[in-house]
Structure formats: structure tokens, C-alpha cells
Amino acid sequence: MGDFKAQNPDRFFQVGIAEANMIGMAAGMTIGGKIPFTGTFANFSTARVYDQIRQSVAYSNKNVKICASHAGLTLGEDGATHQTLEDIGMMKMLPNMTVINPCDYNQTKAATKAIAEHKGPVYLRFGRPKVPNFTATDQKFEIGKAVVFNEGKDVTIFATGHLVWKAIEAGQVLAEKGIDAEIINIHTIKPLDKNAVLQSVRKTKCVVTAEEHMKNGGLGDSIAQLLTTEFPAPIEMVAVDDTFGESGTPEQLLAKYGIDTKDVIAAVEKVIKRK
Amino acid sequence: MNKFLSMLETLENTSKTMADITKLERIASQVRRDIVRMVHANNSGHPGGSLGCTDFFVALYFEVLKHNSANFSMDGKNEDLFFLSNGHISPVFYSVLAHSGYFDVSELATFRKLNSRLQGHPTTHEGLPGIRVASGSLGQGLSVALGAAQVKKLNGDSQLVYTLHGDGELQEGQVWEAIMYAAGNKVDNIIATVDFNGRQIDGDLDDVLPMGSLKAKWEAFGWDVLETNGNDMKTILNTLSEAKNRTGKGKPVCIIMTTEMGQGVDYMMGTHKWHGSAPNDEQLVNALSQLEETLGDY
Incomplete structure (x- = not known):
């Protein structure tokens, strides 16, 4: 500015x-x-x-x-x-x-x-803290077009904002555990890339959403709404559950409010069992 | 007022012939008929403020504004722009837009009905020519007008931006954010008019929330303030002309315009009761008997 x-x-x-x-x-x-x-x-x-x-x-x-x-x-x-x-x-x-x-x-x-x-x-x-800068400098940004970071077959992780990096970290840990996660960056919450969501979930049959937002009204809510009507599948939401935040460092807050890498991993393990 | 200004005013007074004034007053009479008929037809709407501001609207649209009603453009480049901030007086706005040629007067019959472009409060959503932003939730119009005024300067467009606000509307805090911004940034291509009828939906202003001197408040915020009688055509024309003369001098211009809510229909005057209620069949006949049909009813 x-x-x-x-x-x-x-x-x-x-x-x-x-x-x-x-x-x-x-x-x-x-x-x-x-x-x-x-x-x-x-x-x-x-x-x-x-x-x-x-x-x-x-x-x-x-x-x-x-x-x-x-x-x-x-x-x-x-x-x-x-x-x-x-x-x-x-x-x-x-x-x-x-x-x-x-x-x-x-x-x-x-x-x-x-x-x-x-x-x-x-x-x-967008957010305040310094987070890893991992996407391409020359990328073309298409509004409403989801970006697949990792193709997988066992579960789809739809993440947005800072939680995309957390999902990538989680994906590495899950791979070591033998879980092949598809990781998709939903940078446009609205309009939602319905085709990308449905195409992935038809393959993996279960979903984790991850975002730095309330469960109510967030990305998970949008994806659940779509899947409920088009392709019902087990879903776990990594998001803040109907509470206000508080003072703390970004890392402490993500951990306390359950929206960190470990929470994405736990959600994946839980949702796969629900398949 | 100094001698020079009063001389100017005399000149202005004589420049408008009685025939011109009479022509505008005849339009105003028809607009007032339209207002009570529109509100009666769907048993809802806001006749009081609409009737009070009729003379101002007619003066503005038929004499003051440089505007292109035949080919409405949202951007309004090289045209004067008008923003109605107190959107609830939509009946007068719609009637004046129609008679100015923005759309056919027959469309006034659809006011507040399903599938109409004439929504209860003005909106761009249905694409009605003449409307540039939605209003109804109060207090937002001056900010929008300031944005448009700033862009006129950026575009090298010397036409002006006009607004109208209710006096009760000034209780909204956003209005004062905008008032402060305009003076602080010398937005001197805007003329904001306040419909000072002293009444709002819940009663007299002084009973609901006494606001003290509006003139002193606007002046304290750095505006050049004029006061006028909004129910006398000649006076309004003179005031708008004087206001225009005062633009471009480093200060935004405000007109505190005293009006009578319900002006032109005797039983609607002197009360806040007709702010937002419609006349019944009998009351309609009574109202119309007081307003000459001059251009033909829609």
C-alpha cells in the first residue's frame, strides 16, 4: 500500500x-x-x-x-x-x-x-503472520478454480489460506504412515469449484476441510453443503468451534484452538475410519 | 448577507420569469398527485417526506441538473449526479425520474409490487434508469456521493454531485464520518441538502433525539452552509443557484432546507403521522382534490 x-x-x-x-x-x-x-x-x-x-x-x-x-x-x-x-x-x-x-x-x-x-x-x-511462501511467483490466478497440490487416493484435504501449508505438512506425515492424501487448495470459497470438489471426493470417498475460521459459515460448511446434496461422504472439519479467540502467539493459538498440523492429521485418521 | 450577494440574488430572482416558475409548480402538483396515488395503490410507502421534498426534486431535475435521461449511463460522465440517501422517499424520486424521461410514467403503477423495478426503496438491482446506488438503510448516501465526487475530479469532470438527506438520518454516525472527510479533503464539487422537516418516523426530532443547530454542526465540520425554504419554488431555485456558485472554492456546500412534511395535502401537514402510512380511499379523494392534475395521471 x-x-x-x-x-x-x-x-x-x-x-x-x-x-x-x-x-x-x-x-x-x-x-x-x-x-x-x-x-x-x-x-x-x-x-x-x-x-x-x-x-x-x-x-x-x-x-x-x-x-x-x-x-x-x-x-x-x-x-x-x-x-x-x-x-x-x-x-x-x-x-x-x-x-x-x-x-x-x-x-x-x-x-x-x-x-x-x-x-x-x-x-x-489474508493474514498477518509470516508463513512459508511456497506457490510459484509466476502463477496465473483463476478465480473459482481449485488448485491440486498433491494427488492422492485415500482422503481429500480441502484447505484454504494459512491452513494450506498445514495440510501440506500433514500430508508428509500421513505419507509416512502410508496414507495417500489428495491436497487441494480452495483459494476461492465463493464461487466454489464444485467440479473439482466432486471429482476428488468421488475418488477418495472421504473429506477433511481445514481453515482458520469458524466451522459455521466457513469452507467446511460450503463443502458439506455441496456433498450432502451431490455425493454424501464422511467429512471432518478442522476449524474453530463456536468460540472467540484470545491473546497469544499465532503458533500457540493454532494449537489451542485445534487448527494446526496435528489436528489435520487427526481428522484424516478419524475420517478414514468412517469410510 | 453582503450587498453584492443580495444584488446577485435580485438578479437571479428576475432571471426566472413567472412563467418558468409556474411551469415548475405545475409539474410539482402532478408529482404530488402521483405520490399519493402510488402510496394509496399498494397501501404502503412514505408520502410525508416525498410531498415535502417535491419542490426540491422538481427544481433539481427540471432546472438545475445537467443530465441525460434518454440515455442513462451508470458512470454519468460529464453529467451532474444526484444521490438520494433517505431512500424511503422513493415515490417522489420515481415520479420525477419518470416525468424527466428516464422511464415511462405508466411504470409508476408498479410501485412496491412484485416483479417491479420500482422497489420500496430505490435500487440498481432491477436496472431502473436514473438510480446509481441502493439506498434505504440510512446514512450511506453521502459517502457514496463523496466517492463519485472524488472520481469526477480524477476524471477532470467539472460537473457536480448533489445529495439529499433526511434530518433524522443525520442521527446515523456514518453521515458525520463523511461530513468530516469532505471538509478535510476539500471536496468542493458536492452540494448536500438536508430535508429539515423536523419530524421522523417516531415523532418530532426534538422529542426523539434533539440535535441542536444543524447549521452550526455542519459549519463546525467545515462546510459552507446555506439555509432555505424548500417549499417555495423561486427560493429553491435561487438557493441551488447560489450553492452552485459556492462550489469549487475549497469547501463542500450544504443546504439546510426547511420543508413541511406532507406539503400540499392539508391533513398530512403538521404531523409525523404520514411519514410512512398510506391514505385510504376517502383520504385519497380528499388529497387529490387539493392537487391540480396538470400533466395527466399515469
């Missing part, structure tokens, strides 16, 4: 601590043909301005890109007031809204360019 401001001072608008006005102004800026990107913490990008997004952006179908940092628990020490585990749910419930949750720096960069090309409201969610 700093670089953008330095290079384009006339197209950078500092609104102060006034999120509602920010969202409204962004909606207005689309009138006249601009593509506004808004930036603040995920909690203040969503919950604080839900009605503004609902009426002025989603219902009005404005070409606004809501870019939300510090999502999930891994914001860490600030605690639950600044963490959000509900944002994906809130955003995906809005008609017209596209919801994207990339997994690392390279993918976030590619997604940022892709959403500028996409016409319509977008919610782009």
Missing part, C-alpha cells in the same frame, strides 16, 4: 478511522469507472461495515475490492477484539460477492491482480 501511495498519490485516499465512510466512498468511486480497493483489518472490513457492504456494494453490485488483512486467529496478541473468525461466512452469504482466501504471498499477489480484472464485488482475505 505504501508503494502504491508513493507512486499514485492522487489515487490513494486516506479516510481515517472511518470504515463505514470508506466502504461507501469505494462504492461511489465505481461510478465514473474506477476500481477501488479498500484496506484494513478483516474484522473492520466486514463485521463493522456489514450493512454498508450489503447495501452500497453487494446489492448495488459495485466493482469494489475489499482487501482484508489480519484475518483469523493468527493476528495473535491483540486478542479477540481484532481477530475475526466469522468473515468468510458473512461475506459468502451476500449475493454478488466473490470470496477469496489465498494461501501465501505469491498467491495473494496473483489474486490481487486477478480481482482487478474481475468485474463485481470481491472480498480478498
Whole structure:
């Protein structure tokens, strides 16, 4: 954002601590043909301005890109007031809204360019902590297209955001245990890549979802909804279970709230037994 | 007011002939008929504020705005833009848009009915020409208008952005975020008008939430503020002209416009009762008897 401001001072608008006005102004800026990107913490990008997004952006179908940092628990020490585990749910419930949750720096960069090309409201969610940067620098980001990281036959792990790396770590441990996991990065929660999900589950017959979000309203919820109607299969969800977060380091919080590598492994072992 | 300004006003007063004023007043009478008929037809809607703001809407759309009603474009480049923030007074908005040529007046008969483009509150969702953003949930319109105004500057577009807000709507905090932003960033291509009728859905403003001096508040936030009588066509035209003169001088411009809720229908005036309720058959006949049919009912 700093670089953008330095290079384009006339197209950078500092609104102060006034999120509602920010969202409204962004909606207005689309009138006249601009593509506004808004930036603040995920909690203040969503919950604080839900009605503004609902009426002025989603219902009005404005070409606004809501870019939300510090999502999930891994914001860490600030605690639950600044963490959000509900944002994906809130955003995906809005008609017209596209919801994207990339997994690392390279993918976030590619997604940022892709959403500028996409016409319509977008919610782009990313986190605060330094996480491994493992996707390709020159990747092409296709909105609504799942990315298969590892083909497997025993179970499908659908992960999004930071949990994609955790799923890859889990996959390595599971391989040592003789479990062949298919790992798929669902960077676009909405629209969900239904074909990719169904194709994989028809092969593996069981599912683990992994995300830094509430179970209610998250990726797992979307996948369960699809499978229930199209291809019922056992599913375990690695997500936060109806509770607020708290202060702590990102690592401590992921461990305490059950969304770490070990939790993905445990969920896989459990769901395979349910096949 | 200094001597120069009062001279200007005199000039303005004489520049509009009585015939022009009469023509606008005749349009306003028809718009008022449309409002009570639309609200009566589906037994819901907001006639009070609509009737109070009719003269303002007619002045704006038939005299002040540079706009292209035959070929509506969402971007409105090189056109003046208007945003209705208090969307519940949609009846007056729809009637004026229709008579301005955005869509056929016969469509007013669909107001608030299933499958209509004329939703209870204005929206872009059904593609109704003339509407650029949804409004209804209060307090959001000024922010949207500011965004559009900033983009006009970026695009080198010298046309203006106009807004209308309810006085009760100013109780929403977002409005003050926008008011603060506009002055702090010298957004001087915007004219925000407040419909100051002193009433809101639950009663008189002063009983629901006393707000003190609106003029002092807007001025304290850095706006150039005019006050006017919103139910006198000549006065409104003069005020809008003066407001336009004050744009481009480093300050956003606000008009505190005193109106009478229910203006033009005697039993709807002097009360908040008709903020959001519809007349019955008998009351409709009474209302229409007070409003001359000048352009033909839809």
C-alpha cells in the first residue's frame, strides 16, 4: 500500500478511522469507472461495515475490492477484539460477492491482480503472520478454480489460506504412515469449484476441510453443503468451534484452538475410519 | 448577507420569469398527485417526506441538473449526479425520474409490487434508469456521493454531485464520518441538502433525539452552509443557484432546507403521522382534490 501511495498519490485516499465512510466512498468511486480497493483489518472490513457492504456494494453490485488483512486467529496478541473468525461466512452469504482466501504471498499477489480484472464485488482475505511462501511467483490466478497440490487416493484435504501449508505438512506425515492424501487448495470459497470438489471426493470417498475460521459459515460448511446434496461422504472439519479467540502467539493459538498440523492429521485418521 | 450577494440574488430572482416558475409548480402538483396515488395503490410507502421534498426534486431535475435521461449511463460522465440517501422517499424520486424521461410514467403503477423495478426503496438491482446506488438503510448516501465526487475530479469532470438527506438520518454516525472527510479533503464539487422537516418516523426530532443547530454542526465540520425554504419554488431555485456558485472554492456546500412534511395535502401537514402510512380511499379523494392534475395521471 505504501508503494502504491508513493507512486499514485492522487489515487490513494486516506479516510481515517472511518470504515463505514470508506466502504461507501469505494462504492461511489465505481461510478465514473474506477476500481477501488479498500484496506484494513478483516474484522473492520466486514463485521463493522456489514450493512454498508450489503447495501452500497453487494446489492448495488459495485466493482469494489475489499482487501482484508489480519484475518483469523493468527493476528495473535491483540486478542479477540481484532481477530475475526466469522468473515468468510458473512461475506459468502451476500449475493454478488466473490470470496477469496489465498494461501501465501505469491498467491495473494496473483489474486490481487486477478480481482482487478474481475468485474463485481470481491472480498480478498489474508493474514498477518509470516508463513512459508511456497506457490510459484509466476502463477496465473483463476478465480473459482481449485488448485491440486498433491494427488492422492485415500482422503481429500480441502484447505484454504494459512491452513494450506498445514495440510501440506500433514500430508508428509500421513505419507509416512502410508496414507495417500489428495491436497487441494480452495483459494476461492465463493464461487466454489464444485467440479473439482466432486471429482476428488468421488475418488477418495472421504473429506477433511481445514481453515482458520469458524466451522459455521466457513469452507467446511460450503463443502458439506455441496456433498450432502451431490455425493454424501464422511467429512471432518478442522476449524474453530463456536468460540472467540484470545491473546497469544499465532503458533500457540493454532494449537489451542485445534487448527494446526496435528489436528489435520487427526481428522484424516478419524475420517478414514468412517469410510 | 453582503450587498453584492443580495444584488446577485435580485438578479437571479428576475432571471426566472413567472412563467418558468409556474411551469415548475405545475409539474410539482402532478408529482404530488402521483405520490399519493402510488402510496394509496399498494397501501404502503412514505408520502410525508416525498410531498415535502417535491419542490426540491422538481427544481433539481427540471432546472438545475445537467443530465441525460434518454440515455442513462451508470458512470454519468460529464453529467451532474444526484444521490438520494433517505431512500424511503422513493415515490417522489420515481415520479420525477419518470416525468424527466428516464422511464415511462405508466411504470409508476408498479410501485412496491412484485416483479417491479420500482422497489420500496430505490435500487440498481432491477436496472431502473436514473438510480446509481441502493439506498434505504440510512446514512450511506453521502459517502457514496463523496466517492463519485472524488472520481469526477480524477476524471477532470467539472460537473457536480448533489445529495439529499433526511434530518433524522443525520442521527446515523456514518453521515458525520463523511461530513468530516469532505471538509478535510476539500471536496468542493458536492452540494448536500438536508430535508429539515423536523419530524421522523417516531415523532418530532426534538422529542426523539434533539440535535441542536444543524447549521452550526455542519459549519463546525467545515462546510459552507446555506439555509432555505424548500417549499417555495423561486427560493429553491435561487438557493441551488447560489450553492452552485459556492462550489469549487475549497469547501463542500450544504443546504439546510426547511420543508413541511406532507406539503400540499392539508391533513398530512403538521404531523409525523404520514411519514410512512398510506391514505385510504376517502383520504385519497380528499388529497387529490387539493392537487391540480396538470400533466395527466399515469
